[in-house]
Amino acid sequence: MLTSTETARTATELRASYDLTGLTLDEVATDLHLAPAQVAATLDVTPASDPSDVWLLRDYLDQAVRDAGRTPVPFSTLTRANKLKARMWFSLRRAPRHDFGVA
Known part of the structure; x- marks a missing residue:
């Protein structure tokens, strides 16, 4: 369970990562x-957010930022060490990659 400070910071970091991808909400949702x-x-x-979805989105955005040729935003709470701990509590899924290829 995240504290209110960690929740706010995580939301800020996720939004910053999302902005770096250049993807639309619909593209992310589809992927x-x-x-x-x-x-x-x-x-x-939000309080209704499933923790496994938060980790999925974090991993997806981190890779999408890299695939878009940008530098990922560092996550202060959703770290590798914390992901290992989260795996004990949640059923984490492997994040897909967005296809940035030219159609």
Whole structure:
């Protein structure tokens, strides 16, 4: 369970990562097989956000930023060490990659 400070900081970091990808909410939702409203709520880390969705979005955005040729935003709470701990509590899924290829 995140503190209110960690939740706010995580939401800020997720939003910053999302902005760096250049993707639309619909593109992210399609890639993650989530509803756009669910992605928006997860970006904001609302009380209704599923922790496994938060980790999924974090991993997806981190890779998408790299694939877009940009430098990822460091996550202060959603770290590798904390991900290992989260795996004990949540059923974490592997994040898909967005295809940035030219159509």
